[in-house]
Amino acid sequence: MEKNLINSCHCEKCTGKYCAKKVYIFSTLHENQLAEIASIVINRRYKKGQMIFFEGDVSDKLYIVNKGKIKIFKYTKEGKEQILYILTDGDFIGELSLLKRSKVEFNAEALEDTAICALTKENFDKIIEKNPEITFKILEVVHDRLINLESLVQRLSTKDVESRIVGVLLSLAKDFGREEGNTVILDLPLNREEIGSYAGLTRETVSRTLTSMQDEGVIELQGNKKIIIKDIEYLKSID
Numbered sequence: 001m002e003k004n005l006i007n008s009c010h011c012e013k014c015t016g017k018y019c020a021k022k023v024y025i026f027s028t029l030h031e032n033q034l035a036e037i038a039s040i041v042i043n044r045r046y047k048k049g050q051m052i053f054f055e056g057d058v059s060d061k062l063y064i065v066n067k068g069k070i071k072i073f074k075y076t077k078e079g080k081e082q083i084l085y086i087l088t089d090g091d092f093i094g095e096l097s098l099l100k101r102s103k104v105e106f107n108a109e110a111l112e113d114t115a116i117c118a119l120t121k122e123n124f125d126k127i128i129e130k131n132p133e134i135t136f137k138i139l140e141v142v143h144d145r146l147i148n149l150e151s152l153v154q155r156l157s158t159k160d161v162e163s164r165i166v167g168v169l170l171s172l173a174k175d176f177g178r179e180e181g182n183t184v185i186l187d188l189p190l191n192r193e194e195i196g197s198y199a200g201l202t203r204e205t206v207s208r209t210l211t212s213m214q215d216e217g218v219i220e221l222q223g224n225k226k227i228i229i230k231d232i233e234y235l236k237s238i239d
Helices: 031-040 121-130 133-158 161-176 192-199 203-215 232-238
Strands: 042-046 051-053 061-067 070-075 081-087 107-110 114-120 177-180 183-187 219-221 226-229
Touching: 031 121, 081 133, 081 161, 081 192, 114 121, 121 133, 133 161, 161 177, 161 183, 161 192, 161 203, 161 226, 161 232, 192 203, 203 219
Parallel strands: none
Antiparallel strands: 042 114, 051 107, 061 114, 070 081, 070 107, 177 183, 183 226, 219 226
């Protein structure tokens, strides 16, 4: 399932003592339990732009982002890319594959040089036997992702251009923004074309709309991947 693999590494060489420490579903585990997980994960590194897996691949692994960012996406019937999620340090994907070995329903690509820790279903089952509360945390994550997907579908089907882009900016600000005074600094993991893939719009439409929002004083554009949100409450009001 792993594509374009560039090398393997041992956990002690990765950033952070235990990748599992960063993951919400393992947040209740003790140090010795985290160390046990760290000893059995499969570590992989991917270069920016390399595929981690493809839609249709068969998987039985949980993929944890130890360091970096990946985009989860599908292709529409028209062959256009539609981004579903952006994952970063501590996020994971493949939780449903742990319940049953099955085909993956989406693609995963590294947005930057990324370290991934993979946990097989066999090893995960052993962890669950000792820590059944993890199952409930997985259900919480699945629930949140379903809600996010419902919001995405609604945004793509019913919202106008500006509202679609505002929705993407608010989503990215929540995950990647940092507050500085009354502003939110957003260092984007996506370029204009990828923002379009997230919002279901062309790159040209995204660029025009962002420029218009800058002219209105709502945001400030700095280069291709940095946006300063000057009035986030206004954005929330039109989302």
